[in-house]
Amino acid sequence: MSLKDLRGKIAIVGVGTAGCGEAHGMSDLEILTQAAKAAVEDAGLAMKDMDGLCTANLNSAMWPLNVVEGLGVRPKFVDGTNVGGAAFVAHQLPAMLALNAGLCDAVLVCYGSTQRTATFGRKERSAARILLDPDPFQTPYKPFNPPSSYALIAARHMHQYGTTRRHLAEVAVAARKWAQLNPEAFARDPLDIDTVLKARMISDPLTAYDCCLVTDGAAAYVMTRADRAKELRKTPVYILSNATAVWHRSVSSMRDLTVTPSKDSGERAFAAAGLGPKDMHMLQTYDAFSINTILALEDLGFCGKGEGGAFVENGAIAPGGKFPVNTNGGGLSCVHPNMYGAFITIEAVRQLRGECGERQVKGAKTAVVNGNGGNSASCQSTSVLATADAL
Amino acid sequence: MQGNDKGGAEARYQAQLNEGRFLIQRCSDCNHHVFFPRVVCPHCGSAALAWVEPKGTGVVYSTTTVRRKPDLGGDYDVSLVELDEGVRMMSRVDGVPPTDVKIGMRVRAKVVDDKGVGMVVFTAEDAK
Numbered sequence: 001m002s003l004k005d006l007r008g009k010i011a012i013v014g015v016g017t018a019g020c021g022e023a024h025g026m027s028d029l030e031i032l033t034q035a036a037k038a039a040v041e042d043a044g045l046a047m048k049d050m051d052g053l054c055t056a057n058l059n060s061a062m063w064p065l066n067v068v069e070g071l072g073v074r075p076k077f078v079d080g081t082n083v084g085g086a087a088f089v090a091h092q093l094p095a096m097l098a099l100n101a102g103l104c105d106a107v108l109v110c111y112g113s114t115q116r117t118a119t120f121g122r123k124e125r126s127a128a129r130i131l132l133d134p135d136p137f138q139t140p141y142k143p144f145n146p147p148s149s150y151a152l153i154a155a156r157h158m159h160q161y162g163t164t165r166r167h168l169a170e171v172a173v174a175a176r177k178w179a180q181l182n183p184e185a186f187a188r189d190p191l192d193i194d195t196v197l198k199a200r201m202i203s204d205p206l207t208a209y210d211c212c213l214v215t216d217g218a219a220a221y222v223m224t225r226a227d228r229a230k231e232l233r234k235t236p237v238y239i240l241s242n243a244t245a246v247w248h249r250s251v252s253s254m255r256d257l258t259v260t261p262s263k264d265s266g267e268r269a270f271a272a273a274g275l276g277p278k279d280m281h282m283l284q285t286y287d288a289f290s291i292n293t294i295l296a297l298e299d300l301g302f303c304g305k306g307e308g309g310a311f312v313e314n315g316a317i318a319p320g321g322k323f324p325v326n327t328n329g330g331g332l333s334c335v336h337p338n339m340y341g342a343f344i345t346i347e348a349v350r351q352l353r354g355e356c357g358e359r360q361v362k363g364a365k366t367a368v369v370n371g372n373g374g375n376s377a378s379c380q381s382t383s384v385l386a387t388a389d390a391l
Numbered sequence: 392m393q394g395n396d397k398g399g400a401e402a403r404y405q406a407q408l409n410e411g412r413f414l415i416q417r418c419s420d421c422n423h424h425v426f427f428p429r430v431v432c433p434h435c436g437s438a439a440l441a442w443v444e445p446k447g448t449g450v451v452y453s454t455t456t457v458r459r460k461p462d463l464g465g466d467y468d469v470s471l472v473e474l475d476e477g478v479r480m481m482s483r484v485d486g487v488p489p490t491d492v493k494i495g496m497r498v499r500a501k502v503v504d505d506k507g508v509g510m511v512v513f514t515a516e517d518a519k
């Protein structure tokens with residue numbers, strides 16, 4: 001069997017989000033449960049139908065156990081792989097294999113975090129993680145991670161290819177313009193390029209606007225076999241392919257700071273889908289930082305290496321531009337609860353169903369979803385999704 | 392074989408640094424230099440990793456200034472330095488303002504004492 005044999009065999013049939021922005025007084029598990037309930041109901045199924053589960057959380061090493069207990073499910077298939085925020089895209093391939101093999105009938109992929117409003121905050125967690133998961137060859141130099149790692153990547157990209165801070169700002173402004181069309185987005189105030197350029201530096205060359213939001217939020221979606229999908233409530237969105245690549249952990253071990261594992265995951269995902277960048281109606285990519293969007297456009301083949309800056313110029317990826325990217329407003333302006341991969345998948349599904357109101361990409365039939373995980377684009381997972389027309 | 396009576400490769404690297412010596416590894420089978428220190432060569436799988444003294448010179452591969460409030464110590468440099476042996480490491484370039492550290496700068500390693508713990512930092516190669 002090859003990846004190609006799974007093309008279109010599995011569909012996403014239900015999606016849900018909850019607690020996006022601020023979810024005061026709620027726990028990670030509570031908003032995850034609300035999102036899961038919404039996704040299951042969106043599919044026209046019941047929670048007891050979920051006999052497969054994929055989930056991960058940064059604070060809990062055995063998080064699937066917490067979720068099983070909270071939801072009251074008894075899954076026959078479970079995947080708790082945590083490769084950072086890409087996880088909720090990378091969960092697709094194991095779930096596709098399990099569903100296709102008939103090991104289970106419906107897989108719930110779910111995530112939730114109240115990092116913004118929780119009393120045990122990012123500061124305490126960062127301090128705890130240095131002890132639990134040491135990084136002895138970087139920690140003594142106090143990189144402010146993840147921003148500093150992506151700053152090193154951006155600086156190298158600028159040095160090698162002449163990418164400018166204005167190019168990065170174009171990405172942040174495009175994300176904001178999409179967010180202004182999305183009622184669910186957290187940051188919807190107007191933003192222009194000069195404001196980004198003059199903003200407070202966090203880790204040069206990245207300003208506060210080049211860095212993703214810190215919000216609460218939960219997201220869940222339901223996968224099932226294509227034959228079963230047709231009988232459910234909503235129009236199925238088919239997974240043509242999913243491929244994951246992991247190359248390193250720390251930025252100091254990243255061989256070429258300008259090339260991410262998307263180069264590999266994207267090639268494999270497009271090959272199995274039998275489609276290429278030219279066939280895609282949109283890109284939903286994990287913009288932890290503005291540089292991520294430029295790297296994804298290059299590594300997935302929407303432009304050549306080093307041409308990502310020029311690609312995004314003059315509002316090219318903003319509403320009304322030549323190619324829609326991150327139509328929910330992205331991690332930069334919509335929502336970013338620590339790990340964001342489920343949200344890009346859900347935005348692609350909503351677009352392909354035609355549910356996106358003002359921000360709807362007209363006639364959208366295909367989407368590429370690109371997850372990013374780790375402190376330095378360490379893991380990338382790429383999926384090609386499509387409506388029945390592209391099967 | 393790294394890592395038996397005197398602890399693992401990581402522990403031995405740090406013990407050397409604490410005595411003021413900066414050593415990296417070189418694979419006796421495939422001849423690649425290796426950093427960070429390991430017990431098995433990531434290039435060829437060999438366990439025959441020997442400690443060697445690097446020349447200590449290299450070039451800034453990338454750099455960022457981490458912004459920090461003045462009362463917490465102010466801005467500082469974080470750089471990735473590629474040693475002339477071909478391995479890359481995270482470090483800091485001292486002796487110049489952080490925003491003056493540039494990609495391509497030639498730098499030289501020195502071991503400094505950070506509250507009893509040895510660490511490698513760099514200065515401009517031509518600095519006195």
Ligand SMILES: [Zn+2]
Pocket residue numbers: 418419420421422423432433434435436437
């Ligand atoms: Zn070797």
